[in-house]
Amino acid sequence: MPNITTLKCTTCAKEYQPEELDYTCPICGPMRGTLEVLYDYDQLTKDLTKASLQQNHDFTHWRYLPLLPIIKKEYIQPLSLGWTPIYKTQDLAARLGMKNLWIKDDGRNPSASYKDRASSVAVVKTLEKKAPTITAASTGNAASSLAAFTAVAGLPTVIFVPQDAPKAKITQLLLFGAKVLRVQGSYDDAFDLCCTAAEKWGWYNRSTAINPYLGEGKKTGAFEICEQLQWQVPDYVFVAVGDGCIYQSLWKGFKEFHQIGLIDRVPKLIGVQAEGASPLVRAFVAGRDTAEPVQTDTFADSIAVGVPRDQVKALKAVRESNGRFIAVDDDEIKKAIALLAGKAGVLAEPAGATGMAGLMKMAQMSEIKSDESAVVLVTGNGLKDIDGVMQASEQQSVLVENDIADVAMKFKRLP
Numbered sequence: 001m002p003n004i005t006t007l008k009c010t011t012c013a014k015e016y017q018p019e020e021l022d023y024t025c026p027i028c029g030p031m032r033g034t035l036e037v038l039y040d041y042d043q044l045t046k047d048l049t050k051a052s053l054q055q056n057h058d059f060t061h062w063r064y065l066p067l068l069p070i071i072k073k074e075y076i077q078p079l080s081l082g083w084t085p086i087y088k089t090q091d092l093a094a095r096l097g098m099k100n101l102w103i104k105d106d107g108r109n110p111s112a113s114y115k116d117r118a119s120s121v122a123v124v125k126t127l128e129k130k131a132p133t134i135t136a137a138s139t140g141n142a143a144s145s146l147a148a149f150t151a152v153a154g155l156p157t158v159i160f161v162p163q164d165a166p167k168a169k170i171t172q173l174l175l176f177g178a179k180v181l182r183v184q185g186s187y188d189d190a191f192d193l194c195c196t197a198a199e200k201w202g203w204y205n206r207s208t209a210i211n212p213y214l215g216e217g218k219k220t221g222a223f224e225i226c227e228q229l230q231w232q233v234p235d236y237v238f239v240a241v242g243d244g245c246i247y248q249s250l251w252k253g254f255k256e257f258h259q260i261g262l263i264d265r266v267p268k269l270i271g272v273q274a275e276g277a278s279p280l281v282r283a284f285v286a287g288r289d290t291a292e293p294v295q296t297d298t299f300a301d302s303i304a305v306g307v308p309r310d311q312v313k314a315l316k317a318v319r320e321s322n323g324r325f326i327a328v329d330d331d332e333i334k335k336a337i338a339l340l341a342g343k344a345g346v347l348a349e350p351a352g353a354t355g356m357a358g359l360m361k362m363a364q365m366s367e368i369k370s371d372e373s374a375v376v377l378v379t380g381n382g383l384k385d386i387d388g389v390m391q392a393s394e395q396q397s398v399l400v401e402n403d404i405a406d407v408a409m410k411f412k413r414l415p
Contacts, residue, residue, distance in 0.1 A: 003039045004038070004040075004069055005040055007035040008035065010032070011034075039067060048066045060082045061223075067216075071128050077152045079152060081120055083224060084108045086224075087102060087103045087104075087105070092339065096359065096368075097363055097370050098372070099370060101376070102374070102376070104228075106380070107346070107384075108381075109145075111144050111148040112381035113142075115146075115379075118214035119145040120217055122149075122217075125213050129204060131202070133204070134204045135160070136207050138187075138207075140161060140166055140302065141384065147172065148172070159181065161181070161187075166388070168384050168386060169385070172384075186296065191309065209243060215245055215252060219252045219256070221249075222252075231262070236374040238270045239376075240300070240352065240377075241271035241325065241354075242304070243308045243311075243314075244280055247314050251320065268322050269318065270324050270362070271323065272327070272354045272357060273326075274328065274330065274351075277304045279308055279311070283311070283315055299330050300350035301351070303351040328358055330350075334392040337389055340378065349382050350385060352378045352381065398410050
């Protein structure tokens with residue numbers, strides 16, 4: 001396996017060979033025994049350099065192949081993902097009292113979600129392991145992402161979603177050809193049922209945290225930020241948090257680039273949860289290493305997680321990065337959706353805008369200095385949950401007659 005040395009348990013630190021395990025440490029169990037993929041970092045200092053990247057014209061996340069757990073490159077699917085745009089937003093920065101602010105729009109991936117980074121790797125691993133079917137539990141984004149890649153690969157796919165998953169996301173799943181099971185219950189119920197089914201029928205499990213390889217795809221967002229900002233690492237990176245997988249993966253990415261000498265410092269990572277689904281915020285504030293389950297209540301469905309599955313890694317990462325977990329309410333998320341659309345031209349779903357809401361909150365509380373820089377990661381496009389996005393709009397369309405005089409009269413009344 002190229003450059004991979006071992007899989008290491010986050011809790012007990014026991015190391016395994018990649019062929020020994022598919023999922024979690026059997027000693028610590030599925031919640032605390034999440035595994036970290038480790039590489040030959042000495043070799044990577046030679047294989048992955050600024051010079052080699054400059055000469056690499058594959059502007060997808062596969063440009064980082066030496067730091068990805070891929071054995072058979074022929075199983076990589078042709079959908080183009082990664083290297084999503086990053087915009088410097090002067091007007092938006094000025095409104096928040098900052099000089100340097102960038103918005104990275106991962107809603108530009110094939111299924112309009114950051115989760116494509118993970119699914120692309122999961123499909124390769126499924127094919128490498130010759131598993132008959134792949135399955136996942138999801139609030140919608142991870143599922144539609146997986147279904148897009150399995151449609152191209154011709155892999156049978158079974159998806160478990162909570163019964164109230166947004167219609168747009170379920171529609172994506174069905175059109176991509178996945179078998180969709182809407183579970184009467186929450187995302188956490190769907191997650192547990194999916195894991196039971198995977199074990200019973202031998203399906204490959206793409207579910208967050210259970211599978212150690214998902215974070216390897218997600219960490220590429222950190223790599224891209226470093227390259228796209230010409231190796232000038234920002235002071236802060238803001239991102240929405242549900243299970244904690246994207247958060248801990250970003251931190252792993254920054255750490256690895258620092259370890260092999262591509263960057264000379266790392267950012268502080270600010271993980272932002274919806275107030276109605278904030279178990280990691282509570283655990284962080286209380287100084288705990290694990291989170292207690294909560295009942296969720298937020299319109300940001302993609303992060304409506306009561307039992308964060310990657311909590312051990314995420315809580316470890318927040319302290320290592322000298323970062324924070326903070327909570328924002330739904331009204332703050334709606335304001336962030338409107339601000340991103342109106343000032344940056346980026347349409348974000350509620351969860352996708354939650355990182356922006358966290359930055360707005362910290363800026364309003366004067367917790368960010370004017371000369372500090374930040375990147376906000378938008379993790380999903382607003383068209384994936386148009387009903388949620390519509391709640392952020394204060395404008396209404398106006399019906400006019402097919403007459404210019406009526407247009408003139410009503411136009412004057414518009415705010």
